[in-house]
Amino acid sequence: MLDAILLERQGVPAIAVITEPFRETGRAMVESWGLAGFRFLETPHPIANAQDKELDARADRLVDPVIALLTGP
Numbered sequence: 001m002l003d004a005i006l007l008e009r010q011g012v013p014a015i016a017v018i019t020e021p022f023r024e025t026g027r028a029m030v031e032s033w034g035l036a037g038f039r040f041l042e043t044p045h046p047i048a049n050a051q052d053k054e055l056d057a058r059a060d061r062l063v064d065p066v067i068a069l070l071t072g073p
Contacts, residue, residue, distance in 0.1 A: 001026050001040065005033045015066050019045035041065050 004016035018026050020042050030038040043058050050058070 001029050002033075004040070005030060005035055005038065008035060008038060009033070013070050015069050016040040017043055017062060017066075019043055019047060021045050039069055041069070 001016045001018060001022075004014035007014035016026065016038075018040060022045075023042060026040050030036060030040070041062055043062065047055065047058075
């Protein structure tokens, strides 16, 4: 999350992807860094023990939302 925040503050479009349990932490971070409107995406938790096939499927599902956030208003 912090990498995306720092990139955005430097004018570089960025999207953070977090797992669902960290939703509130993500919101708190963007607010504390002065980017309350910063949008991020969520993926199911956990990812540490997910197999490559499942991680690939999750990444595939995030492609369109990432593009939408980067190219939208």
